[in-house]
Amino acid sequence: MQVSANEVYQTARKACLAAGYLQDRAEDIAVATSWLQCAGMMGCTVLDSLLADTQDKKDIQLGLHLEAGVLQISQCRPAFEGVASIDWLLAADSGAEIQIACLAHPVMFAGLLWQAGQAYQRQFRLVSEALEAPINIPDETVDSVATCQQISGKLVVGISDSAPPPSFVASGHSVVSDAVWTRLNALAMQTYVPETEASRLSGAGAGLVDDD
Amino acid sequence: MAKTSLHKNSDLACGDALPPLRSYNSVMRLSRMGAFFPHRLSFMRVLIRRLAAQKSKMQMPVCALDKNGFGHVVLSLALSGRVYSLIAFSRDIEDGERTDRVIATQWDASFCLFDGVPSLADIDQLAEQVTRQEAGRYDARILTLSRANKSLRLFRHVVDRLAKGQQPDTEALAATGYLMRTTAVYGNGKFGIADRDKVAGYDGLEGAFQAEMLTVFLIREFTLLLAEYCAKERGGQKAASLSDAHRRYLGVGNSTGLGMAPFLVTHPCLLNSWIMAREVAFARGLAVDAASNAQLQRVTTLLERARLHCYEWEVEDTPQMQNIEILRAELDKLCADISARPLAKKAPFADLNERAKEGSEELQELLVSLIIELVPEEVDMLADCMATDAQPRLIPDMRIGEVKALIDAHYHWVEDIDFNAPDADAQFWYVSAAKLEPRLGLRHEEPGAELEMPFNIAGYIRALKSALATVEEDELVAAFLLRAPEFRNILRRIQTIDKFPYGEIRDNLVGAHCRPIDLLRCKLSFFGASKFDPKSDKWTRITLYQGAPTAADLATAPSHDLDDWLFPLRPCMSS
Known part of the structure; x- marks a missing residue:
């Protein structure tokens, strides 16, 4: 079905909240999801897969540590270690890097990097044994994000010395599969409070009939 | 953008x-x-200034109503070279089904703002969706979605009077102030309609809530048209049209609940832009070193109008009515004070503000709106920052x-x-x-x-x-x-x-x-x-576009005459 960018954002945000994500994480993942969706990279499907991964929402405590000025992450979940490590990298001195042993849902992580790069006017550089060449995010095209699907094994992320290229703006309506949309909406529904008679009568502060 | x-x-x-x-x-x-008043940077004022400057003309390419006023109408208006159309569906609903709450499933009228002029096939397809509002599904050609219920008492009264060739009773008009009350205006991608990004890319709609304000302006036109249409069906050649003064006085009602509030908490940067623009505008008014005679006369005119407006503002809510009564007394006193002791020659508007310093917050915030009104050249450009x-x-x-x-x-x-x-x-x-x-x-x-x-x-x-x-x-x-x-x-x-x-x-x-x-x-x-009318501490009715120019005014009157509708007064008093 055809969905608007804001519908994707709002549905993704609520689905993330229902999955137990913190408010800020839910918002950041939703922004990345909407952007991926508008940029033609099936953001909703990526999110659906991420939210189905039960390991991804187990524990808000972050599995990472600093070692000799390098942030070491054994298992990088985009909404948890991913968000925290991007913040850390943006604050760190020149030359700092993150070393990730295993990256889950690399396209979502790339979406987060893209958003951070645009917001802070920085470009991230990703190096992995599985990649023929380093990936720069954001880049002139969104191909770099799609390439992230190839990442496996150890990944090193740093900040590039070069300025980011002009931003690629993704917006507008896009197509999402009915099954994915139904699952995300079912999750989003869990953020709503079931109605009681008391809430119906007093929760909105208005009566039930306006025939005046 | x-x-x-x-x-x-x-x-x-x-x-x-x-x-x-x-x-x-x-x-x-x-x-x-909770004491703010509308002002010249309010989004409706901004839209009307733009429409008036462009002498925008409204057209009605489709009117398919039955003898009872049920059916559909299309109203189209050009803004900055692009045409937008309100598609209005009018339906017969049972008394008892009419609720202003979000939980409603039926409305007297439902609307969408269409990007361009719809074809008959578009209208047929949208009729199935728009009349179901949130249960419908839309595409990016739809810029906003809305619905409204009749103020039964006033709608019936106006139709009765017009059908007999008479104008409506001014007291009845003033008691309500609108023929229909909107209960939601949806934008920004809801239910598949166009995202804000798309709308903001259109010249003339880039400002805050401009598409929504345009929708409500056209809904007002629809309500006037519908009442006159029903009167004509009933009264035939004997039926009258609303006088220009009555048309201008009739706004659109709105019933608003808690849905408005979270937006202010979740959009801190935008809220800052709105409030700061208003504060900058107010500060620029206070900073005026010396006022012209015309400006000083305008102070008197606006203060008197504000005073009368507050005497016309009656609500059932006890706390708000108490505030209004205090405000009336304060305005009486302030008007008398200024009459007895003219404003200082140096920084006269700061002097005006100083004289209200010990007054209620309602008085202080009313003066913010009034002082902003005095210096249009200093403040109107701030609308671009909102x-x-x-x-x-x-x-x-x-x-x-x-x-x-x-x-x-x-x-x-x-x-x-x-x-x-x-x-x-x-x-x-x-x-x-x-x-x-x-x-x-x-x-x-x-x-x-x-x-x-x-x-x-x-x-x-x-x-x-x-x-x-x-x-x-x-x-x-x-x-x-x-x-x-x-x-x-x-x-x-x-x-x-x-x-x-x-x-x-x-x-x-x-x-x-x-x-x-x-x-x-x-x-x-x-x-x-304007005319905030709380129904509880969570719910209020209001009036939009009361006193504003109508579409007919936009096309004919000089634009500078169409920007003076702060603190509207009922027709007999303003004339």
Whole structure:
């Protein structure tokens, strides 16, 4: 079905909240999801897969540590270690890097990097044994994000010395599969409070009939 | 489209250095926000100025109503070279089915704003969807979605009178002020309609809520047309049309609940832009060194009009009626004072403001609107600063010591809250599963608080302060968040508020004494709403476009004559 960018954002945000994500994480993942969706990279499907991964929402405590000025992450979940490590990298001195042993849902992580790069006017550089060449995010095209699907094994992320290229703006309506949309909406529904008679009568502060 | 936004460090925003402004610690209190009046930067005023400058002409390419006024109508209007059409569907619904709540499933009229002029096939297809509102599905050609219910009493009265060839009774008109009441105007991608990004790319609609304001303007035209149509069907050649004065006086009602309020909390950068534009405009008015005779005469005219307007403003809500009665007395006194003792030659508008300094917040905020009205050349360009792309953003390389200083600067009001008292978090904001209606619950009595919206800002600040007590001053925010990720959201908010200080409401939004109606009035005043008519502390009715030019006026009258409708008066008094 055809969905608007804001519908994707709002549905993704609520689905993330229902999955137990913190408010800020839910918002950041939703922004990345909407952007991926508008940029033609099936953001909703990526999110659906991420939210189905039960390991991804187990524990808000972050599995990472600093070692000799390098942030070491054994298992990088985009909404948890991913968000925290991007913040850390943006604050760190020149030359700092993150070393990730295993990256889950690399396209979502790339979406987060893209958003951070645009917001802070920085470009991230990703190096992995599985990649023929380093990936720069954001880049002139969104191909770099799609390439992230190839990442496996150890990944090193740093900040590039070069300025980011002009931003690629993704917006507008896009197509999402009915099954994915139904699952995300079912999750989003869990953020709503079931109605009681008391809430119906007093929760909105208005009566039930306006025939005046 | 990127917009110039006003924030604390933008010395050159909208052309000039920022003058000294009222403190955000004073302006952003709920009681004061709940006393705001519409003003010339209100979004309806901005739209009407633009339409008037362009002499926009409204057309009715389709009118397919039956003898009872049921069917559909298309009203099209050009703005900046692009045509927009209101498609209005009028339906017969049973008494007892009419509710202004979100949980409604039927309405007297339902609308969409269409990008262009719809074909008959478009109208057929949209009839199935638009009349079901939230249950329908739309595409990006639809810019807004809305619905309205008749004010049965006034609609019937107006049709009866017009059918007999008479004008409606002015008392009846003044008691309600509108023929229909909208109960929602949806935008920004809801149910598949166009995203805000698309609408903001259209010349003339780039400002805040301009598509929504255009929709409501056309709905007003539809209500006038419908009443006249029904009168003509009943009265035939004998039927009269509404006089120009009556047409201008009739606005569109709106019934508004809690759905308005969360927007102000979740859009701090945008809220800052609105409030700051108004504060800058007010400061520019106060800074006027000497006024022309015309400006001084205008003070007298507007004050008298405001005074009469307040005497026409009657509500059932006891707290609001008490405020209005105080305001009436204060305006009586102020008018008499100015008559006896003319304003100072130097800085006359600052003198005017000074004379109201000891008055109620309603009086003080009414004077903000009035003083802004006196200096259009100084303030109208600020409307361009009232939409912003800015979003809350973490500053990960800030030191914790600086965060502590920001908390002291912006959140000292939190210290006044007794967090041990049950009142401190007595309420919680939530979205009901019943048609997603926003509601407010009592935390210690009702279920659902675990799903509350994140509006306990004071509580989050308190928890963060406690967590930061033992953190080294020179630690980076990003390093702290590696250990305590749960504070990232409130840290981001604090850092954002430092740059956008009018974006934070400096009161406890979950406390027992929080009155959501104050948030509603603040937001609605920026739309341009008047005649606030609270039905509870969570719900209000208002009037939009009362006194505004009609579409017929736009096409014919000089544009400068169409920008003087602050504090509208009933027809007999204004004439």
